[in-house]
Amino acid sequence: MVPSLPVIFVVSADPAVAAALRAQLPEADVVHLRGGDELLREAHAQLPQVVLLYEKTLGPPLAEVLGILRQRAELAATRWLAVGSVGLGELLLAGADALLGSATPPAALAAQVRTLLRRAQQHLQLGERLGALQGRMDNWEHEERVRDQLVHMLVHDLKNPIAAVMGLLQLVEDDPSLSGESRELLRLCRDESQHLLHLTVNMLDVRKIQAGKMNLRRELMFSPMFEELITLACGDVGSGLRERRVEVEVERDLSPVSADPELLRRVIANLVSNALKHTMGGGLVRLEVGAEPAGIRVSVKDDGEGIPPEDIPNLFAAFEQSRLTLHGRFDTGMGLAFCKMAVEGHGGQIWLDSVRGEGAEFHFTLPYAQNADEDDDFAELLS
Known part of the structure; x- marks a missing residue:
């Protein structure tokens, strides 16, 4: 299929100016129009890339016609060139892209039109790319x-x-x-x-x-609440935890954090379940809750085989899990992905320290409660 030529409208009472431009631009389809009425009609029939607006035309003022055509979305790529010496200020105000004097030589006029053609074609290409991207989106x-x-x-x-x-x-x-x-x-x-x-x-x-x-359904959480939360989370893991040595240490008199207890319970349960997966019967699973300068740290440690360094970068991604496990239980990897999202949703961080043969340590932090209303609640609880 032969590609169609770019269309250029020349709006002028004098057909000679269109003929002169046609001779300079054989690579384009130059169409002569005598005035605003023909421009309105032809702009509906075919979409021009460039329109030259001369000062001497027939019909309604070109500034009014240009104001109408500029509102049409399908003409967004069209470039408008005003040509003349007087009375072109209104065209510029109506949206003309450039202005040339009536004495401009034909070769210079053609060069300016080629520049506007490139801009129009670039706009069309960008529009097509944007449309394709929007379709993909x-x-x-x-x-x-x-x-x-x-x-x-x-x-x-x-x-x-x-x-x-x-x-x-x-x-x-x-x-x-x-x-x-x-x-x-x-x-x-x-x-x-x-x-x-x-x-x-x-x-x-x-x-x-x-x-x-x-x-998040946040509550102020203190040391006793973390002890209770850990007990519930360990109960959620199942009876397999009875075959492990479980140690729990929660620091006394921790400053409160604002957190969703149910969500944290599931985070801890997922981390304990992960430790269970990487340890054998009689292995150690240790949970610690302690103070940090900006918040509290919760750690879940095991003395299993550890996690290979090459598995660590993607461990918190959905559908990823360590290839080194001591049990054949299938896992989607969603548990650790959930932990990461839930902790970060609280404004904290989660990470892993692991050495092959020495076990793994998962840690996550929760920032101290800063909200004024929460501080007032804290004061009431202490009074």
Whole structure:
């Protein structure tokens, strides 16, 4: 297909000026128009890249016509050149891009028109690129909405059956007539069901945080609350933790932090679950909560095999996990991704220290409460 020539309108009562420009610009389709009426009509039929507006024309004033055409979105790339010696101020005010005198030689006029043609073509190319990018953005947003809806439906459809299975397993496990072997198998089933529930909830919460839909329900938290929180989080991990040595140390009289207790409970549970995954029976899992200059630090340490250095940079990304694990349990990697997003949502930081053969230490910080209202609440609690 032969590409069409760029279109140039020459609006003038004198057809000779259009003929002279046509001779200088064989690479363009130069169209002569006698005045404003023809310009309005032809601008609807074809879109010009450059329009030359001469001072002597027929019909309505060109300044009025230009004001009308400048409002049309499809003519946004068109460049308007006023040519003459008097009465062109109104054209400039109406939106003309450039002004040339009527005595300009044809070669110089053609050079100016070529410059405006390049600008018009660049504008069209940028518009096409912007349209393509906008189309890709629209497709991406549509895919994100579909993905969010799918994850939301999947998680909600899974949560209730899993919770029901866990409840039934607990009832059967409490049956005194069960043999020890059967009770152990039921315990393993319940632990795996609990793990599956954590996976589904983490998937939903990561999507919520990414979409900015996770609202923090902050409370002032003191040392006793962290002790209680750790106890609850360890209970969420499952009975496999009973096979580990668990140590907890919470510093006394910590200054309060403003945090969402339920979210922190799940952060700690995910970190303890990760430590469980990397240690063998009889291994050590140690939790510490202590003061830092700008806030408190929560640490979860284990004495497992550690995490390879090459795995550490991407460890907090969704669908990433260390390749070195001591158990075959599948994990999506959403747990650590959730931890990172939840901690950073509180204004804190999370990181990992690990040495192969010496275990891993996950740390995260929470800034001290600074809000004036929270300080007032703190004062009331102490009074």
